[in-house]
Amino acid sequence: FVICFLATTAAGATITTVNSHYTAAEVSRQLHDSEASVVMYHPNTAAAVLGATQMLPPGTVKHMISTHEAINSSDLSLSTLAADDGLAYPKNLQVDVASDVSVLPYSSGTTGAPKGVMLTNRSIVANLQQLSHPDLIFNNPFGVDITFAVIPLFHIYGMVTCLFLTLTTGSKCITFTKFDPHLYIKCLLKYKPTVLHTVPPILHFLVQTPQVQREVMASVQTIGSGAAPVGEALAQQVRSKFGDNIQFQEGYGMTELSPVSHVAPIGQFVAGSCGKLVPNTTCKLVHLETGDVLAPGDGEGELCIKGPQVMKGYFNNPEATASTIDDEGWLHTGDVARVNEDGNCFIVDRIKELIKVKGFQVAPAELEDVLRECPGVADxxxxxxxDSKAGEVPRAYIVKDTSNHSVTAEELQKFMAERVAAHKQLVGGVVFVEVIPKAMTGKILRKDLRDLAEL
Structure with missing residues (x-):
């Protein structure tokens, strides 16, 4: 992956990374939308890739390159390309680092169809320089940092924060094709990482697995999480089991920001906060109803970001670009946030996820936090x-605790009635499910829940 990625960008081409778990139809849609003409694939994904190319008009994909042995006789292999004389490599390559699109990752699509995000060399390098600030990097006094990157490299977090940042800082990066519990524990003991880039579900696994004792995590100095908040309770559980010396570093970002705008400086972890602005970046909070710009400590508003890491726009989608980046260059994140006087940013919810009950805005995350406190609720x-009268009303999807299956919808309704205002009650009902649909990063896929509810 790394060789293919860097070679493509070095040749002046644009690379679009595809989720390795995609079906043939999903791969086909991205190939078509991105106008890709060359496909590089791993044999494990060959079935989906070949199926995808068959769905496209003939001639759309001009070359197929396998990272290992070629599946079809007409395909090339990476080893064959690496063994040539290099004459095909472009001479005097002209690349405009500010405007030429280097990477075209696709946004998650949790609030709409996936869109190609145009990132330039400059936007990515700018973000790497921002993240390399001394206040944000843990310097291992005993040698080179060893980073564990279990985040998929096709994901913007894995691509930039895990892979490219370790290369930028001269660290060693240990990558995984997927999270395998046994292998992960084995590698913790073998490689003794100092930095873990991870997500809350993996931290829960480490805390709850008896064979992961303190000595397994003895080398770990910093745990980074940027996909979903760790939370004070989980952070305390990690420190209680593995040692108070572990530093937590949360951040905030999105694909459209290359991807980071906020990170907690080393030693300044604040539970619930995604950190402070990275260098050379500004933000503002815009009141959702009045449009006024809010001062720190003055309430919640939409988080807007301006900086060199902001994307160029959405590929072939000027309407979506215009609705996201305004005329003054502010990128509207769609996230509701508050910022305290110390500059710590707290993400409250997403605008499109807010539930409007009789004109009152209800944040799903708030109700979810309360529900998780109820005995018998695992998630x-x-x-x-x-709702014909209120416009919208909240509905809860509940995963029961395996050790306590007795919780009922009535008990949950009573539990909520004692803790939240009337307009926040679960008037839309309670639905028990086996699992809450989530992205690889741990974010709840509310779009899937709406599909389940046939909304």
Missing amino acids: AAVIGVP
């Missing part, structure tokens, strides 16, 4: 469902 997700 929870809340969405808004249509």
Whole structure:
């Protein structure tokens, strides 16, 4: 992956990374939308890739390159390309680092169809320089940092924060094709990482697995999480089991930001906060109803970002670009946030996920936090469902605790009635499910829940 990625960008071409778990139809849609003409694939993904190319008009994909042995006789292999005389490599390559698109990752699509995000060499390098600031990097006094990157490299977090940042800082990066519990524990003991880039579900695994004792995590100095908040309770559980010396470093970003705008400086972890602005970046909070710009400590508003890491726009989608980046260059994240006087940013919810009950805005994340405190609840997700009188009302999807299956919808309703305002009650009902649909990063896929509810 790394060789293919860097070679493509070095040749002046644009690379679009594809989720390795995609079906043939999903791969086909991205190939078509991105106008890709060359496909590099791993044999494990060959079935989906070949199926995808067959769905496209003939001649759309001009070359197929396998990272290992070629599946079809007409395909090339990476080893064959690496063994040539290099004459095909472009001479005097002219690349405009500010405007030429280097990487075209696709946004998650949790609030709409996936869109190609145009990132330039400059936007990515700018973000790497921002993240390399001394206040944000843990310097191992005993040698080179060893980073564990279990985040998929096709994901913007894995690509930039895990892979490219370790290369930028001269660290060693240990990558995984997927999270395998046994292998992960084995590698913790073998490689003794100092930095873990991870997500909350893996931290829960480490805390709850008896064979992961303190000595397994003895080398770990910093744990980074940027895909979903760790939370104070989980952070305390990790420190209680593995040592108070572990530093947590949360961040905030999105594909459209190359991807980071906020990171907690080393030693300044604040539970619930995604950190402070990275260098050479500004933000503002815009009141959702009045449009006024809010001062720190003055309430919640939409988080807007301006900086060199902001994307060029959405590929072949000027309408979506215009609705995301305004005329003054502010990128509207769609996230509701608050910022305290110390500059710590707290993400409250997403604008499109807010439930409007009789004109009152209800944040699903707030109700989910309360529901998870109820005995017998292992996990929870809340969405808004249509209501003839209120417009929308909250509905909860609940995963029962395996050790306590006795919790009922009535008990949950009573539990909530004692803890939240009337307009926040679960008027839309309670639905028990086996699992809450989530992205690889741990984010709740509310779109899937809406599909389940046939909304």
